[in-house]
Amino acid sequence: MMLETYRGKYFHPRTQFITIDNSGNVLESDNVLFSLKKGDPISTVSGFFEGLSTYFEIDEDNDIKFTCIHLENKDKKEYTCDIEFKTFAGNQPTLVIIHDFSDHYEYYQEVAQSRNESVINSQILELQNKYLKEKEDFKNTFIANFSHELRNPLTGITAFCSVLQKTDMTLEQQDYVEVIQASGDHLKNMIGDILEVSKIEVGKLTMHEELFDFQALIEVLKFTYIVKAKQKNIAFEVIFDEKIPKYIEGDKTRIKQVFENLIENALKFTTSGKITFSVKENQRRARKVNINVSVQDTGIGIPADKLDLVFNSFTQLNNSKKYAGTGLGLSIVKGLVELMEGKIAVESEEKVGSTFKLNMNFKYPINQEDTTSEQKLDNKDKSALSKEKYNILLAEDSELIQMSVLKILAQEGKFFLDIITNGEDAIESIIHNEYDLILMDIRMPGTHGDELTKMIRSLPVPNCKTVPILALTANLYDTDKKRYKKMGMTDIIEKPFDESTLLKKIYKYLK
Incomplete structure (x- = not known):
C-alpha cells in the first residue's frame, strides 16, 4: 500500500x-x-x-x-x-x-558539449603552447644572432683600446681611449643583461659551483665601490662578519653579479648620504652557512604602490633621463637569487632610501685552506713554455676580429698567426700545417665552428686529436657549451674579449 x-x-x-x-x-x-x-x-x-x-x-x-x-x-x-x-x-x-527522453538527451548533449569543449580547449592549449614555443625560439634565435653581430664590432673596440693604451699617446688621447673603453664596457654589460634575462626566462641558466675565496670577493667589491662612491661624493660602508668562512662553495661569477647589481642600483639612485653593504652570518648547520646580505641606500626611495614592480624585466620606475638604464638589473638579481635557492626582499620609503635584503645558503669546507687550482693554472709562468714561437690558426670571417687578434698576438712576439675565413680553407690549412692552438669562430660561413671542430678531430693527421681548439662565441647557453664540448672543443672565449682574456686563455693551453 x-x-x-x-x-x-x-x-x-x-x-x-x-x-x-x-x-x-x-x-x-x-x-x-x-x-x-x-x-x-x-x-x-x-x-x-x-x-x-x-x-x-x-x-x-x-x-x-x-x-x-x-x-x-x-x-x-x-x-x-x-x-x-x-x-x-x-x-x-x-x-x-x-x-x-528529454532529460536523457539534454544530459547527453551536455556531456557531448562538455567533451567537445574539453577537446577544443585542449587543442587551443596545444596551439597556444606551440605558438609560445615558436615565439620563444624566434626570440632566442633573434637575441643570439643580434648579440653575435653586436659582439664582433664590440670586440674590435675593446681589443684595439687595449692595444692603443700600450702605444705612445698624449694625456688627452689617453682620456679619449678611456672614454671609448668605458662606453664599450657599458654596451657589453647591457648586451650581457639582455642575454641573462633570456637565459633565466627559458630556464637555460644554471649555476656552476666552485670553491672560492669569499672574503677576497668582498674586499674587491669594497675597494671598487669606495672609489665609485667617492666620485659621487657619497660614502660607501662595508660591514662584514669575520665569522663567515673564508672559502665557500658557490657560483662565484653569479654571486658577484648579484652583489654588483644591487650596489650599482643603489649608486644610481643615491646622490647624497651613504650606501651600506652588510654581509652577516646567520647560522651554520651541516656544513652549510646561512648568510644575510643587505644593501641600504639613502637615495630617492620607491613608492609603496611600486614595490611589487621593481623586480620586473624592463621596468624603470623612474623614467627621468637622469636615471637611464635597461631596467634589467633587479630582474636578473631576483632570477639569480632564486636559482641559488635564496630569497630577496625590498623595503623602501620615498625620499628616505631603500634596503634590499638577501638570505642565501652556501656550502663550506671544514678545511679552510686554499685548495683551488684554477688560479694557479690561469697564472701560468710564461717562462715555463717550451717554445720560443707558437703556430696559431685563427678561423674567423670578421676582418675586425682578425685585426684585433693579430695586433694582440703581434705585441707578444711569441706567435706565428695564420688566418682563414671558411671551413674548407681551415681543413686544408690543418692538413698541411701543424698548429699549437686553434681559435675557432662558431658562426663561420658555411660550416659552423663546432661542426668544423668535429671534422678536424677525425682527420688522420698527427696532432689533430690533441690540438687545443678554443671557441670564439657569444652563445653561452649550457646546451651550447655541452655541444661544443661534445664536438671536441677545448674551451670557450666569450665575445667580446679583451687582450687580457684572450692571452690568458691562449697561454693556459700552450705547452
Whole structure:
C-alpha cells in the first residue's frame, strides 16, 4: 500500500500511447504528454507526422522507430522524444508510442558539449603552447644572432683600446681611449643583461659551483665601490662578519653579479648620504652557512604602490633621463637569487632610501685552506713554455676580429698567426700545417665552428686529436657549451674579449 502511495507521488509517466486509423486520425490517446481528442489528426502533435502517412496504411506487422525528434505541446513545452509506429496485419489501428527522453538527451548533449569543449580547449592549449614555443625560439634565435653581430664590432673596440693604451699617446688621447673603453664596457654589460634575462626566462641558466675565496670577493667589491662612491661624493660602508668562512662553495661569477647589481642600483639612485653593504652570518648547520646580505641606500626611495614592480624585466620606475638604464638589473638579481635557492626582499620609503635584503645558503669546507687550482693554472709562468714561437690558426670571417687578434698576438712576439675565413680553407690549412692552438669562430660561413671542430678531430693527421681548439662565441647557453664540448672543443672565449682574456686563455693551453 505504501509502495503504491510512493508510486503515485513520485512516478511521472513519460510515455504516451495513441492509436490512429489508416487516415492518421486519433482513435484513442492517454494524453500523457500531448492533449488529443478522438478524430484529431495525429499531425496536431507536430508537422513531423504529416510526412508519415504511408506508414498508416501498412497492412502487416511492423515496427518503425524514429529517435531524437523535437516536439512541442500546446503550452509551448518542448520535448525530445523517440517515436515508434507499430502496424498490424488485418487492417488493425496503428499504435503510436511517444517516449519522452528529454532529460536523457539534454544530459547527453551536455556531456557531448562538455567533451567537445574539453577537446577544443585542449587543442587551443596545444596551439597556444606551440605558438609560445615558436615565439620563444624566434626570440632566442633573434637575441643570439643580434648579440653575435653586436659582439664582433664590440670586440674590435675593446681589443684595439687595449692595444692603443700600450702605444705612445698624449694625456688627452689617453682620456679619449678611456672614454671609448668605458662606453664599450657599458654596451657589453647591457648586451650581457639582455642575454641573462633570456637565459633565466627559458630556464637555460644554471649555476656552476666552485670553491672560492669569499672574503677576497668582498674586499674587491669594497675597494671598487669606495672609489665609485667617492666620485659621487657619497660614502660607501662595508660591514662584514669575520665569522663567515673564508672559502665557500658557490657560483662565484653569479654571486658577484648579484652583489654588483644591487650596489650599482643603489649608486644610481643615491646622490647624497651613504650606501651600506652588510654581509652577516646567520647560522651554520651541516656544513652549510646561512648568510644575510643587505644593501641600504639613502637615495630617492620607491613608492609603496611600486614595490611589487621593481623586480620586473624592463621596468624603470623612474623614467627621468637622469636615471637611464635597461631596467634589467633587479630582474636578473631576483632570477639569480632564486636559482641559488635564496630569497630577496625590498623595503623602501620615498625620499628616505631603500634596503634590499638577501638570505642565501652556501656550502663550506671544514678545511679552510686554499685548495683551488684554477688560479694557479690561469697564472701560468710564461717562462715555463717550451717554445720560443707558437703556430696559431685563427678561423674567423670578421676582418675586425682578425685585426684585433693579430695586433694582440703581434705585441707578444711569441706567435706565428695564420688566418682563414671558411671551413674548407681551415681543413686544408690543418692538413698541411701543424698548429699549437686553434681559435675557432662558431658562426663561420658555411660550416659552423663546432661542426668544423668535429671534422678536424677525425682527420688522420698527427696532432689533430690533441690540438687545443678554443671557441670564439657569444652563445653561452649550457646546451651550447655541452655541444661544443661534445664536438671536441677545448674551451670557450666569450665575445667580446679583451687582450687580457684572450692571452690568458691562449697561454693556459700552450705547452
